[in-house]
Amino acid sequence: MPQPERSAAFEIVEALLTVEIYNRIQKLTEADLPPDIRDRFLDGELGGVRRPILIGVEDIRTICQVDNIESIVADLPFLRLDEGTSLITFTEFDPGATWFAGQDALEAIQSNPVLAHYFSKFDPDVSYPEARVVNQSILARQKGLHARIEKLYGEEAESLLKLVSIKTPEEVRNSLEDLVLTSDQSEEIAKAGKALEHRQYLKSIGLHEIGKILFVGPPGTGKTTSARALSRWFMLPLVEVRLSMIISAFLGETAKNIDSVFMLAKKLNPCILFIDEFDFVAKSRASDDHGAIKRAVNTLLKAIDDISLVEDGVLLIAATNYPQLLDHAAWRRFDKVMSFSVPDDDMRCRILTKVLEKIDAELDVAELAKKTEGFTGSDLRLVVREAVLNALLQDRKRLTQADLLRAVAQFDKRNAEHRQGNNVQA
Ligand SMILES: Nc1ncnc2c1ncn2[C@@H]1O[C@H](COP(=O)(O)OP(=O)(O)O)[C@@H](O)[C@H]1O
Numbered sequence: 102m103p104q105p106e107r108s109a110a111f112e113i114v115e116a117l118l119t120v121e122i123y124n125r126i127q128k129l130t131e132a133d134l135p136p137d138i139r140d141r142f143l144d145g146e147l148g149g150v151r152r153p154i155l156i157g158v159e160d161i162r163t164i165c166q167v168d169n170i171e172s173i174v175a176d177l178p179f180l181r182l183d184e185g186t187s188l189i190t191f192t193e194f195d196p197g198a199t200w201f202a203g204q205d206a207l208e209a210i211q212s213n214p215v216l217a218h219y220f221s222k223f224d225p226d227v228s229y230p231e232a233r234v235v236n237q238s239i240l241a242r243q244k245g246l247h248a249r250i251e252k253l254y255g256e257e258a259e260s261l262l263k264l265v266s267i268k269t270p271e272e273v274r275n276s277l278e279d280l281v282l283t284s285d286q287s288e289e290i291a292k293a294g295k296a297l298e299h300r301q302y303l304k305s306i307g308l309h310e311i312g313k314i315l316f317v318g319p320p321g322t323g324k325t326t327s328a329r330a331l332s333r334w335f336m337l338p339l340v341e342v343r344l345s346m347i348i349s350a351f352l353g354e355t356a357k358n359i360d361s362v363f364m365l366a367k368k369l370n371p372c373i374l375f376i377d378e379f380d381f382v383a384k385s386r387a388s389d390d391h392g393a394i395k396r397a398v399n400t401l402l403k404a405i406d407d408i409s410l411v412e413d414g415v416l417l418i419a420a421t422n423y424p425q426l427l428d429h430a431a432w433r434r435f436d437k438v439m440s441f442s443v444p445d446d447d448m449r450c451r452i453l454t455k456v457l458e459k460i461d462a463e464l465d466v467a468e469l470a471k472k473t474e475g476f477t478g479s480d481l482r483l484v485v486r487e488a489v490l491n492a493l494l495q496d497r498k499r500l501t502q503a504d505l506l507r508a509v510a511q512f513d514k515r516n517a518e519h520r521q522g523n524n525v526q527a
């Protein structure tokens with residue numbers, strides 16, 4: 102039976118071992134630290150955790166939520182508390198690690214990547230990669246995420262959350278499986294995944310220009326959906342911003358807003374920072390020469406320069422429907438442009454097949470694909486939705502080719518009217 106005293110000692114030693122191992126092994130990143138320790142030592146400016154971590158009585162009190170720290174430390178022969186600085190250190194590391202391992206520590210080790218990295222040398226049941234997955238999902242879980250934001254920002258959390266939408270991977274409803282991607286797109290996604298996984302390696306070889314992707318393409322081609330689905334795919338929290346919201350009516354606030362959002366992403370790392378409506382930058386530039394807007398845009402471009410996948414663990418994705426509005430200064434910030442085109446015949450076939458997957462129907466999808474030239478993925482989804490609703494009006498759940506052809510015709514007609522309406526206005 103664990104005595105309360107012993108479990109406090111256990112937690113204290115766990116925190117101290119974690120810090121000591123983190124200090125020794127450069128390869129470990131702040132994402133390997135358990136959330137409590139990480140938040141305690143996160144450097145606001147740096148967005149990371151600086152080495153060496155010096156840990157004292159107050160830190161332990163916050164991290165472990167225990168009392169009597171001084172007397173517990175005094176009872177453990179391998180620890181030392183410096184009376185002057187209140188810092189706690191190991192007098193001898195190995196006996197400390199051995200003591201810890203002897204306390205039924207397996208479960209704790211398996212969810213703490215730093216400890217797992219060390220103890221995997223001695224215990225085949227311990228895996229560093231698996232502990233990382235456990236730790237990431239703890240970091241990512243909603244309660245944890247919101248609690249961490251409150252903890253990091255206190256009273257300012259609320260106003261910050263008005264600028265961004267923050268979701269855990271579990272909360273994101275879009276999934277890559279629901280999207281039809283080109284092989285180029287799939288390859289780029291796989292590369293981004295590898296870059297995330299091997300950040301330390303990329304850093305060590307000096308490859309920094311990586312992890313800023315611009316999604317470009319007409320409306321309805323899956324840009325927003327893809328960015329969100331990547332959160333689920335990579336199991337990373339998603340910080341989503343609309344530029345129109347951070348470039349606020351109160352222009353004086355804008356630079357501050359931009360900095361807050363980027364800082365938040367750095368603190369939540371690893372995560373995805375998704376900036377939708379990126380062309381807003383260009384539009385506001387073109388619309389007038391208002392100095393404040395210029396300053397805001399420059400702040401944004403600088404913030405993009407200052408964030409890095411390799412250093413900060415933030416994958417930056419921006420999306421725009423109007424790439425022609427972006428100037429060179431904006432383009433060159435991205436190391437990758439991923440284009441989303443209006444789907445060709447083959448891709449329309451695949452999208453229709455996917456969208457119709459769960460629907461009871463006997464159809465000639467190839468014919469539908471031929472009749473829907475110029476339709477985007479979004480259009481095709483709307484067509485299928487209309488067909489389903491029309492059939493339901495007739496109390497049918499089984500779709501026929503005629504249902505879909507009719508929905509296509511309706512869609513075409515509405516589009517034509519819409520275009521005409523626009524012309525009249527113009
Ligand atoms: N390639 C595709 N495969 C499957 N669905 C798609 C595809 N492109 C778009 N869609 C669907 O169309 C809708 C709108 O897509 P969205 O991501 O908002 O487009 P965008 O951001 O490019 O305007 C979503 O429901 C999405 O699932």
Ligand SMILES: [Mg+2]
Nearest residue numbers: 324325326377
């Ligand atoms: Mg979009």
